Amino acid sequence: MQTTLKIGTRGSPLALAQAHETQARLMAAHGMPVEAFEVVVISTSGDRIQDRPLAEAGGKGLFTKEIEEALLARRIDIAVHSSKDMPTVLPYGLELSAFLPREDARDAFVGKAAKTIAGLPHGAKVGSSSLRRQALIRRMRPDLDVVMFRGNVQTRLRKLDEGVAEGTILAYAGLKRLGLEDVTTELMPLDSFPPAPGQGAICIESRVGDLDVERMLTIIHDVPTGQALACERAFLAALDGSCRTPIAGHATISGETVFFGGLIISPDGAQSHEVKVEGPAQDAARIGDEAARTVRAKASEKFFDGWA
């Protein structure tokens, strides 16, 4: 009997699109037939909790817990995730072993009452449940009414059509993977509206020491994306845990150099601290870690304590 590679994923349309993209890349890279794979859908706590912000319910790990349990129990061989949803610390025995070439990392504004955030009427409702997006919207337009918006991409777009809000912000990468990018009315600049660390990059998680899987993944791994992600995740890791501060960070690789921009911002958008650094791409993680120290030094301790 032929063994199949079991790909674990959440069941949302975006998660399935990402799992199928990974499968297609593996098939093309290794000349494997479609029957060599099985996509295993796993429901996570993050999918089931819909009524409150995830930061309140227990944080990011909620989207990965059950999938990681399946990996450790060998019910699946690899797990496909949005890097943005991955905690900085993984369970013992698991690692992020490959990153696919990154999609556009920018946020997309989908506006009903206006095409741009700047053009929205005074006091208009904008839906988002991301602390980072809420803070960045408030920084731009303190007059806007930011309302909770959860659920998958399609659910949020439906809420917009139903008039629950006059605009929302989604990852452009997610919209593209779903073929929905045409709903975008404004692409937010990386500088003034920086994305979440990891946004736009699909990662693959596997068991440490699973050599067959490692061999299979090497060929689809994108080195520059891996370096950018090492930088962004180091930045997040050095700031995370100690606070519930909205954090943004984005790294790009050009030749042998990594360029990183990071931001911490108060939830009301009134205070923010930025850092911009560059360094050797091979030291990407150290660069991200140093950037976190720099931005932390700029902010007073009060900045972090205010809303913990």
Ligand SMILES: NCc1[nH]cc(CCC(=O)O)c1CC(=O)O
């Ligand atoms: N938290 C949900 C989530 N996780 C990753 C993406 C988008 C895809 C990506 O960043 O690669 C999204 C949806 C969104 O933010 O609009």
